[in-house]
Amino acid sequence: MSPFKGVDYFNIEALLSEEEKMVRDSVRNFVDDQILPIIEKNYQNGTFPAELVQKLAELGVFGITLPEKYGCANMNNVAYGLAMQELERGDSGVRSFASVQSSLVMYPIFEFGSEEQKDFWLPKLAAGEKIGCFGLTEPDFGSNPGGMVTKAKKVADGYLLNGAKMWITNGTIADIAVVWAKLEGKVRGFLVEKGTKGFSAPEMKGKHSLRASITSELILQDVVIPEENILPKTDGLKSALMCLNQARYGIAWGVVGSMMAVYDSALNYAQSRVQFSKPIAAYQMTQEKLVFILNEITKAQLLNFHLAKLKDNNEIKHYHISLAKRNNCEKALEAARIAREILGANGILDEYPIMRHSANLESVKTYEGTHEMHTLIIGEHITGFAGYD
């Protein structure tokens, strides 16, 4: 198979700087050489390819936009988005790993942490020496995290944490968990280290989606963490939501990678699969399907590119990100299902990436705010009425 050349119907290439193109190409080559050859096996076995962590760190995809002094690249949001796009062309699980490490662990430490926390954790997280996770969702509080019951209490030697988190990406393998808990009724962020007494992170089994990513529970039973492990600048649920905005931004770009993967696969297949007298690509209904996917890729690319500019100029609002996350995830999932149809029975085989992407995208559409929640966020913004309480 010839190396992946990208999907660029509108010459978006022309909008990219030389560095941005280099980032895209470097991550693209990495995905071809390091991820695609091993991902199906990991997916089938339900294992996370841990050997990639060090390599991803060397490539520099953790904390892309953070300063050099922490070992990061200090790049703009176009580069960050392109890196997520390319990684997700490989697999949403690998992109999820990078998103969590960067947007949900490094970002909150950078944004809400003390100087000591930043100096200690950020270089190790950037170098992949330490792995992080982000614990917000609870068994009874998903779309409504503000209702969380995990509690923190000030005690003589620090904070006492009690509660449980669920659906936590990287939980079992994480050295450090960013745990959100209520302290005197207000949501705050805390750093809980692996091995702390009373803290465990068993893996959740039985997923049919994101199988190459680890998802865990976090159990906190009378866990005492030192005083200096609170993220001092966290101030209510909005701090957690700021982290989600970073990650959602990356997802909006990431799923375009999934769309490109399924489009590339379906187009190649359609051109060579002959039924009746012609390749199936010659039939109008197949063409309509391919055009639909290409059309959605192109729209999402332009949307993302402008979103990046808004973010770089600090003009971005959370509802902009909601619109992009909502649209792109929904269209990516539709694209994957349509691409599967083009391949007929072959579409369900692991020889092609489509079914894996399709199953992954079910999670991606749900986490970081479901489709419905993003509808409600935008709906509230445009009407002035909150559709939820």
Place this chain on the structure above:
Amino acid sequence: MKIIVCVSHVPDTATKINLGADGKSIDNNGVTFVVNPYDEYAIEEALKTKESLGEGEVIAISVGPEVNKETIKKALAMGVDRGILLKDENPRDSLAVAKALADEIKQEGAELVFFGKQSVDYDNSVVGQMTAELLGFNSVSVVVDFKLDGTNIVAEREIEGGREVVETSLPAIITAQKGLNEPRYASLKGIMAAKKKPIDEKPAAEAKSYVEVVEMKRPAPKAAGKIVGSDASAVPELVRLLREEAKVI
């Protein structure tokens, strides 16, 4: 130690090439250019050598038009310290390229130079060796293993059906073959660092080209195949055709 790596900017082997209007060149429209793949092994080996010595400087040099800077930048992003573009907007033959490189290598005073074993555009596979000859350097081509100990070199080169071990010494030119190493990816930090690294630009030393491209042609389209049969009974007829018609056995 100062180490030089010579890099060329070539059409991606996966792009479809169209002929230019003059019938002597390719039409660059819509063609993606990349670092010559064999040069990536050369860059990696230069960087590895510097790293194992714990000191030194790696310089990437390219002869050609302004756009070759893209390839130099890629080398800088991989970790090369600085670049030199020996500028010439007109095409040169291999010897004229080698002369420009030899001239610059002499000025830089470098004693170890890496090349790719060939450039995948014209596939002449000679620039490294010609440069060595012009400079009076030792040269080892098609290298798959390289060791430097002081000024002594032990290199393994690929030959028909096996490998040959060559011992030589600095000053030397090494041309890299696939398998020499695993070229690193340009990391995001490397790409940012490259923005601050200098690329020196100067005219390539004057040199006459002795080889002129007179015409470029597409290979003749393949004739349709012939299916002689689908089971063992077709073998005698197949053998007859291979012998009498195709004259290959």
